[in-house]
Amino acid sequence: MQQITGNTRVYAIIADPIHHVQTPTAINRLFAARDDDRVMVPFHVKTQDLAGVVEGLRSIQSLDGFIVTVPHKTAMLELCDSVSEAARLVGAVNAVRRGPDGLLHGDILDGAGFVSGLRQKGIEPARRSVYLAGAGGAGKAIAFALAEAGISSLTIYNRSAAKAQALIERLAGVFPDVAFTVGTDNPAGHDLLINSTSLGLAPGDSLPFDVSGLVPEQIVAEIIMQPAITPLLAAAMTKGCRIHDGLPMLLCQIELMAAAMTCTGSELPHEHI
Structure with a gap:
């Protein structure tokens, strides 16, 4: 890593837990490759402390931006x-x-990064039937991006069916050509299965959906990056499914993240202005 001085511009990533995040390594590698005097550091922040931490970050004159991940993405909007x-x-x-005035501008890059990651690995989501576990911050972003990418149908399974239904109602108003359904824990009949929950981060986590009926024709994808092979992906491999881990999503977000944190609004990619 390049030398850090009093002139170095600082960035943060906020999460709970924080041990699994790989974004600082990737962002700092990008900064170094560009010979930018910038550095990202991880901040472990509990839910009850988020508002206070964010308010404090406004006053740090050397801080230009930060990344927010599980479980803070929804709360960060307000x-x-x-x-x-x-x-x-x-x-x-x-x-x-x-x-410079301490004002904060937020963006969401999860969905674009996930879809780009799929395509980078030769998985085209257009016209596929998709099953999505989770309707939280990441799940919402991925659902919008997949619908925008031209999937044929999307089934959303969430522990709170009302939360899944609310997301579907928003999606249906924007993407009338996609068939949306509130699902159960059974992903049968879908081409692409995605876990957008945090289940798999901690040892002993339950699986995000029922894997007993998986067939080799299905693709099973994760957004979790550490461990690289989650229990869900391990189970899918035993069924002969193609798997897609969480790292491509991160790698495809890195440049978007750097742009979102370091550029003025007029310099951001058009779709994120």
Whole structure:
């Protein structure tokens, strides 16, 4: 890593837990490759402390932005002074730019990163039948991005069926050509199965959905990056399924994250202004 001085611009990633995050390594590698005097550090922040921490970050003059991940993405929306259209529609924020005046602008990059990661690995989501476990911040972003990518149908399974139904109602109003359904823990009949929950991060976590009926024709994807092979992916492998781990999503978000935290609004990629 390059030398850190009093002139170094600082960025953070906020999560609970924090041990699994790989974003700082990837972002710092990008900063070093560009010879940018910038550095990202991880912050372990509990839910009850998020608002206070964010308020404090506004006053750190050397801080230009931060990444927000599980479980803070939804709560972060209300803590920003302005948000992108994508963040407003999804109802969550995962990248925040701090202006010189301490004002915070939020964006959501999970969905775009996930879809780009699929395509990078040769998995085209268009016209596929998709099963999504989770309707939280990441799940919402991925659902919007998949619908925008042209999937044929999307079944959303969430422990709170009302939360899944609320997301579907928002999606249906924007994407009338996609068939949306509230699902159960049974992913049978779908081409692409996605876990957007945090289940699999901690040892002993239950599986996000029933894997007993998986067939080799199905693709099983994760957003969790550590461990690389989660219990869900391990179970899918035993069934002969193609698996897609969480790392491509991160790698495809890195440049978008860097842009969202370091650029002015006019310099951001058009779809995230």
